[in-house]
Amino acid sequence: AQSVAQPEDQVNVAEGNPLTVKCTYSVSGNPYLFWYVQYPNRGLQFLLKYITGDNLVKGSYGFEAEFNKSQTSFHLKKPSALVSDSALYFCAVRDGLTGGGNKLTFGTGTQLKVEL
Amino acid sequence: GAGVSQSPSNKVTEKGKDVELRCDPISGHTALYWYRQRLGQGLEFLIYFQGNSAPDKSGLPSDRFSAERTGESVSTLTIQRTQQEDSAVYLCASSLARSYEQYFGPGTRLTVT
Numbered sequence: 001a002q003s004v005a006q007p008e009d010q011v012n013v014a015e016g017n018p019l020t021v022k023c024t025y026s027v028s029g030n031p032y033l034f035w036y037v038q039y040p041n042r043g044l045q046f047l048l049k050y051i052t053g054d055n056l057v058k059g060s061y062g063f064e065a066e067f068n069k070s071q072t073s074f075h076l077k078k079p080s081a082l083v084s085d086s087a088l089y090f091c092a093v094r095d096g097l098t099g100g101g102n103k104l105t106f107g108t109g110t111q112l113k114v115e116l
Numbered sequence: 117g118a119g120v121s122q123s124p125s126n127k128v129t130e131k132g133k134d135v136e137l138r139c140d141p142i143s144g145h146t147a148l149y150w151y152r153q154r155l156g157q158g159l160e161f162l163i164y165f166q167g168n169s170a171p172d173k174s175g176l177p178s179d180r181f182s183a184e185r186t187g188e189s190v191s192t193l194t195i196q197r198t199q200q201e202d203s204a205v206y207l208c209a210s211s212l213a214r215s216y217e218q219y220f221g222p223g224t225r226l227t228v229t
Contacts, residue, residue, distance in 0.1 A: 004158075032216055043120070043207060043220035044159075051216060090158060094216070103149070103172065104218065106158040 002027045002095045006107035013081045013114055021076040021110045023091030030096035033074040034104065035065055038088040047089075050074060061085070081114045088112075118142065120221035122208050128227045129198055137193045137224045141210030146188050149209045149218060152177075159207065165191065166213065198228045 003026045013019045025031055032051050036044040048059025055067045065076045076089060088111050092104040121140040129135050141148050150162040161175040165185040176182070180198075185191040195202055205225050209218040 034216070036220075041222075043222040044209075046217050046219070049216055092159075103161055103164055103175075104159075105161070106151075108156075108158040 002093050002105045004091050004093050004105055004107040006089075006091055006110045008110050009108075010111040010113065013112070015083050015114050015116050016080050019076075019078050019081040019085070019112065019114070021089050021091075021112060023074045023076065023107060024072050025074060025091070025093040026072065027093055027095040031067075031072075031074075032094040032096050033065070033067060034092040034094075035059065035063070035074075035076050036090045036092060036106075038090065038109070040087075044090065047076070081112075083114050083116060086112055086114045120208055120210050120219055122206075122221040122224050124224060125222065126225045126227075128229060131200060131228055132197055134194065134196045135198055135226065137195075137206050137226070139191045139193070139208030139210075139221060141189070141191070141208070142219055144188075144212070145210035145219070146213045147211045147218075148185055148191050149211075150183055150191070150193050151207045151209065153205045153207055153223070155204070162193070162206075195226075198226075200228045202226060203228045 005024045034049045035047040038044050048057050050057045050067045058064045088109045090109045091107040123138045146167045148165045151159040163183045164172040180196045183193045205223040207223045208221045211218045
């Protein structure tokens, strides 16, 4: 079975500082990894994905994530946080071996709060 | 173009009543997913449709939950004899058959009183 862990319920960072939102995963085969963001009263928006290739993936709004196979991690990062980045962030994984279509398993989410 | 739409946006119902939630996927997206998001929790997979294949119903929590999809268009999620623990936001997503990116609708907030 596949699973995702987001160990931090909330991350606080000052505007202009770098941010990291942590994610670790567990799958049987090759992981397909995703980050989504959820703003208040809105649906989830896709940020970025890792399927194969370069371990550093760049996505929307200046976010990037680094795939680390040995640590089974896929942490989300941004060099300089903005107040407008404040939102709920979800990490998700799909097992590349299963035949279950694109069924994603999500983490419980990390609330990012960026303050002036 | 239009994104995934869901209706109603909010639904309040009495315990024991049946409810129907609707999802309109992005045109051309053959895959459609339903998820449930309880307060303070992550998304919980419910059901997945892909073209004319049999749906993956492995996430449905009980036989009170069912879903249908007509071809590659609208889907409805039905919850019979609603219980208070069914209160949640129900999210629908769609994707192209060979795409890994799922596009989510705004959700339906269901409150069972």
